[in-house]
Amino acid sequence: MDLLPRKGITDDEIGGQVARIIELATLEEKIAMMSGHGFFEQIRESGGRLSAHPYRAGGGCERLTVPALYFTDGPRGVARGNSTCFPCTMARGAAFDVDLERRIGEVMGIEARAQGCNFSGAVCVNLLRHPAWGRAQETYGEDPWHLGEMGAALATGIQAHNVVATVKHFALNSIENARFKIDVRIDPRTLREVYLPHFKRILDAGCASVMSAYNKMNGEYCGQNRELLTDILRGEWGFDGFVHSDWVLGVYRAYAAAAGLDVENPEPIHFGAELLAAVKSGAIEPQVIDTACRRILTTLYRFASAEDPLDNYSIDLVASPAHRAIAHEAALKSAVMLKNHGALPFDKIEVRLVAVAGRLAIIANTGDNGSSRVWPPYVVTALDGLKDYLGDAKVVFAGDEGDSDAAAETAKAADAAVVVVGYTARDEGEFIPGDMSGDVRVEVPQKSIGGDRDNLGLSPDQIALIKTIAAANPRTVVIVIAGSPVLMNEWIDDVPAVMQTFYAGMEGGRALAKLLFGEVSPSGKLPFTVPASASDLPFFDRDAESIEYGPYHGYTLLEKSGIRPAFAFGYGQSYARFGYRALKARRSRAGIVVSVSVINLGEVAADEIVQIYVGFPGRMVDRPKKLLRGFKRVSLIPGETATLRFEVPLDSLRWYDASAKSWRLEPGTHTIYAGSSSRDDDLLRREITL
Known part of the structure; x- marks a missing residue:
């Protein structure tokens, strides 16, 4: 049949x-x-x-x-x-x-x-x-x-x-x-x-x-x-x-x-x-x-x-040049520049020799080794990416955390230093116990891997490497590889530039070289809040039997508590500068129509991520100070202005009434925010009454 x-x-x-x-x-x-x-x-x-x-x-x-x-x-x-x-x-x-x-x-x-x-x-x-x-x-x-x-x-x-x-x-x-x-x-x-x-x-x-x-x-x-x-x-x-x-x-x-x-x-x-x-x-x-x-x-x-959509799905499509190009684009767009006091971008004329340091600069490090692991045909490391971009003679591997003094001595002779630090699958990732078979035994030797982090900062040897090289070379840039926020208080003041590239995939090293030398401007924004201290975060116990989840975390918690983060949600620097103006908001039948204009005030073409937040009256029920309700990426050449339009659905403004088991809209004044991050200093405001 x-x-x-x-x-x-x-x-x-x-x-x-x-x-x-x-x-x-x-x-x-x-x-x-x-x-x-x-x-x-x-x-x-x-x-x-x-x-x-x-x-x-x-x-x-x-x-x-x-x-x-x-x-x-x-x-x-x-x-x-x-x-x-x-x-x-x-x-x-x-x-x-x-x-x-x-x-x-x-x-x-x-x-x-x-x-x-x-x-x-x-x-x-x-x-x-x-x-x-x-x-x-x-x-x-x-x-x-x-x-x-x-x-x-x-x-x-x-x-x-x-x-x-x-x-x-x-x-x-x-x-x-x-x-x-x-x-x-x-x-x-x-x-x-x-x-x-x-x-x-x-x-x-x-x-x-x-x-x-x-x-x-x-x-x-x-x-x-x-x-x-x-x-x-x-x-x-x-x-x-x-x-x-x-x-x-x-x-x-x-x-x-x-x-x-x-x-x-x-x-x-x-x-x-x-x-x-x-x-x-x-x-x-x-x-x-x-x-x-x-x-x-x-x-x-x-x-x-x-x-x-396709006539056939042949094996030669896997990791094809077109697909690798999208991985490269994603690596370029996702890097977040957290600090830059004149160190970046590097100039090929001024920076003739780059010293690269850190164990993570020379290993394939694409993320955890659990169920999400991908086995690509190749991975371009940070060191390989810079050598491919500049040529072998212009890039030297200074050393790693095993001997920071020797690494600093090599970096001292270079025009700039790039220190790659962060985590690997040993430090964070999916936790897979040795026996995941339940009632069926797996006859394959296994050991537990991955798990929650017990330290939100870098390891002592990585911090020592950063400090030692920064003391030897004033143009030291730190690249942070990690899957979530990293506390940087112990060392960030010692270096002029910091960029978080996360786990950047198979094309990460090539993308990094373009970002460091300004061929492409960093344009990523933090998808999380980096706290100034771990004490600013919700309670966390990786071995807990029971835990209560409340309504606040991340930027909503810090704003509720009046605590300033180290880096705000939505924050990220660029080689360009952007200006915002003409924020408008009007009521429509379906919600709120918002428009805002953004201009590239810098000297290079770059992408900006425009963010829309909404604040609530907060009289009927406790609400966050504001919540993200829209974002768009826009590419602008120097001097170019774009006007972006957003539609904020009315349903996205409602709160859940548990006693009535229904969603309710609180009447009153709502505040529309538009800008480059969730920080108050980065936002325009406009009030609208619903």
């Missing part, structure tokens, strides 16, 4: 085909479609390498010729083969470029298809509540609006090539080491206003699947939490796609199916014999199984039946 999806069939025809499959499939076959299969065997075959094969992750019935979902992870690229490795998600968050993010999504969709996958886990949007979170590099930043816009762009790009995108991890997954046990306590208003709106934005944009989180919410694991998976996701939001668990330990009981989980990944530990027995005993209604299969199959068939 041929029940394969056919190109060009209508939604009604898909519905009929899915209904026929559910009618013909046995209970055992339907339950088999509700889990992944073969993961542990694949892990053994690959010697422990994650994503060496496409993972079968739901769907599939051989007797009825029903296809399956084949999963590949992200979000730095496709975690299969030798794919294009983009800058980490946090770096791309710093780019604030939704068009670029959509194009990156398209590359991921193309490369997934070319390598046998039709299901992508690249859209990670858990909110950065605290910089110590080990998996921070996999998300875009601390602000829900920003997360939603960037994640929606990535999902749209991936799905353009008929690859199902899943948004993860739903929800409240912002602590890594304790993620398998921690119970996050949260009130309904904070949940909906702070930790969920970006998920809704991405699902409203069409993202077809949701991955549940490992942690608990208010006493119940997210993978079997009816409030999350049914009441909110389906009831309040109207989501009609499917929900699957995270890999291993993502679900603990068969009743998760009745709570709204459709697929257990990667193996049927609970959605196998246990679920079958629960249905046969009457503990779970057969309709629960049919509903889950309908969601899975409808999504799968809708994507499989749609026309493809």
Whole structure:
């Protein structure tokens, strides 16, 4: 019997085909479609390498010729083969470029298809509540609006090539080491206003699947939490796609199916014999199984039946020159210049010899080594990028943290010094315990890797290297590689320039050379707040059994507390200067229409990221001082002015009334802010009454 999806069939025809499959499939076959299969065997075959094969992750019935979902992870690229490795998600968050993010999504969709996958886990949007979170590099930043816009762009790009995108991890997954046990306590208003709106934005944009989180919410694991998976996701939001668990330990009981989980990944530990027995005993209604299969199959068939943008998805598209060019563009746009007292840009005539120092300058360092790891065909290091740009004779490796005095002696003879410091997968990343098999043993020796940071600054030997070289060479530039904020108080006053490049991907070194020599101006903006002190941050315990999440973190917390950060959310310097004027705001039927003009007052062409914030009356209920409600990247040549227009939806101004279980708009004066960062000094203001 041929029940394969056919190109060009209508939604009604898909519905009929899915209904026929559910009618013909046995209970055992339907339950088999509700889990992944073969993961542990694949892990053994690959010697422990994650994503060496496409993972079968739901769907599939051989007797009825029903296809399956084949999963590949992200979000730095496709975690299969030798794919294009983009800058980490946090770096791309710093780019604030939704068009670029959509194009990156398209590359991921193309490369997934070319390598046998039709299901992508690249859209990670858990909110950065605290910089110590080990998996921070996999998300875009601390602000829900920003997360939603960037994640929606990535999902749209991936799905353009008929690859199902899943948004993860739903929800409240912002602590890594304790993620398998921690119970996050949260009130309904904070949940909906702070930790969920970006998920809704991405699902409203069409993202077809949701991955549940490992942690608990208010006493119940997210993978079997009816409030999350049914009441909110389906009831309040109207989501009609499917929900699957995270890999291993993502679900603990068969009743998760009745709570709204459709697929257990990667193996049927609970959605196998246990679920079958629960249905046969009457503990779970057969309709629960049919509903889950309908969601899975409808999504799968809708994507499989749609026309493809490309004639074919051949393997030569993977890491092609066009795709590597987009990775290069992302590395250029994501670097954030935090300080520059005349050291940058370097001039090729004045700077004839560059000394490069630091262990991280000479190693391939693209991020953590967990599920998001990408294996690109090459990685351009900082040292290699500068040599490629200037020639070998004009670049010298001075040394590393092992002997800072020797490195400084070499740097002293150079015209400029570049010190590369920060973190690697040893210091931060996805926490993977040695045995991740749950009830099934993996016969591959493993050791725990990754996890939350226990230090928000640099290591003592890196600080010593910076200080020693800065004392020897007055034109010392520090490059910081990290997935989230780094405290710099101990050394930043010793150097004239600092740039954070995050984990910049396979083209990072080449992009760095262009940025340092002014071929391209740095244009990234911080997607998080860098505090002056760790004491300014919310409570964080990476080994906690339980924790309470409140409504304030990041820039909203510091503004509420009246604390000045070291670097504000949205901050980043340029080789140009920009001026703002003519901020206007008017009420429309759908919300507020905002326009503002920005001019390049500098001497070089550069990009600026224009940011719109809204402040609230705050009389009826406590609200943040202001919240991001729009951003756009604009390219300007010297002297050029652009007028940008934003539409702030009325719904984005509402607050959640938990007692009434509804969203309310507070009447009164709202303040519109426009400028180059969240700092008061960088913003124009205009009041409007709603």
